Amino acid sequence: MEKVANGLYELEGINSGVSKRTIQGDIQLMRSNKLGYEAPIVVTDKKYYTYSDPEYSISNSPISSTDMDKMKEALDVLKQLSGFSIFNEMNEMIVKLDNKILSSQDNKEGIVQMEGNSLLKGLEWLTPLYKAIKNEIPLLIRYKSFRSLSENTEIYFPYLLKEYRNRWFLICKKKKSQGLTNLALDRILEIDEMSKSNFEAYDGVNFERYFADTIGVSKTERDRGNKIILKFEANTAPYIETKPLHHSQQLVKREVDGSIVIRIDVVHNLELEREILGFADCVEVISPRILRSRIKKRIAKNLAQYSELESNKN
Incomplete structure (x- = not known):
């Protein structure tokens, strides 16, 4: 009891000591398999505790x-x-x-397999970006977007790393700019750290709330979630109900034929359009009108590409 009390004081600063009952309870616990020890503790001369195996130590106890x-x-x-x-x-x-x-243990095949793509570019930037966000370091980033013909080098203040569909993005703010932007890691060409003293912290809403009404990462601080009404055919309805498009999803109506009408409240962005187009002929946009028109035009353009291909074959 004195030995344990001294140890508690040295390690934890606890000076209340320890009771005999606690010591006895701990010895019983060591003897049991609750912690995986099953220590071979025996009593000799009716008053001494020892191990029947002098080579035994709980530090060397095998994992159960x-x-x-x-x-x-x-x-x-x-x-x-x-x-x-x-x-x-x-x-x-x-x-x-x-x-x-x-x-x-015998080598066994894994039973968990997660989505991943080892060929993705830009993963080498995860560590330096993470450290820059954590330590509030401005970054000089050389970047070339898909839409730009030339690359640009700007100073950014990094705030968040966000993954969407197995692709990583940096949520940040450009120096001398008010709004947030996102940079795809696979389009970053070079990163250099700048002086910490010039870092500008983000003082908007926390990012959990910022992206709460968003599918994907495309959003400005002025964007707000819109009421989106979608109708899914009967064969797709169970999938949509068990795997909602967004946490705001609500069932508006269930038709006699098994089709369903749902509502989600999200920002109208490119990721939303791609999510809808991914269901092809299984979904219809009911509202808003501008989204319905956008999807209709994209489907028409895609159909025209197939029609042109068929014409060339003939």
């Missing part, structure tokens, strides 16, 4: 099979995420864990 299975499952998930890891050290840690587990 249950814990090993849990570690293996967690490792499977880590392996899937490693390609997008913000921390370079994670890959080395995963290799070490994998080697340790495999040396203690």
Whole structure:
């Protein structure tokens, strides 16, 4: 009891001591399998506690099979995420864990597989951007968007890394600009750190609220969610109900034929249009009129491309 009390004081600054009952309870816990120890503690001369095996130590206690299975499952998930890891050290840690587990257990195929694309460009910027956001460092970024014919070099203040559809974006603000913008990591050509003293913090709403009414990442601070009404045919309805397009999704009407009408409140952006077009002939935009018109024009343009192809064949 004195030894434990001294240890508690040195490590935690606790000077209230420890009771005999606590010591006895801890010894019983070490003897049990609750913590995976099953320590071979015995009593000699009716007053001394010792290990029947003098070589035993709880520090060398093997991991239980249950814990090993849990570690293996967690490792499977880590392996899937490693390609997008913000921390370079994670890959080395995963290799070490994998080697340790495999040396203690037969190698089994993983049962978790997550979406990933090792060919994605721009992942090398995750670590420097993460550190810049964390340490509030302005960045000089050389960037070339898909729409621009030439590259531009500007100073940006980085605020958030956001992933959408397996692609990463930096939410930031350009120096001497008021509004937020997003940069696709796969379009960044070069990054240089600037002086920390010139960093401009973001003083708008928190980003959880900022993107709450958005599908994807395309949004300005002036954009607000609109009431979008969509009708899905019967075969697609169960999918939409079990996997909502957005957390604001509400069921407006269920038709006799099994089709459904839903409402979502989101910003009208390119990602929303692509989400709708992804359902092709299974969805109809009821409102707003401008979105219905946009989708109609895009479908007509796509149909014209197929018609032109058929004409060329003939």
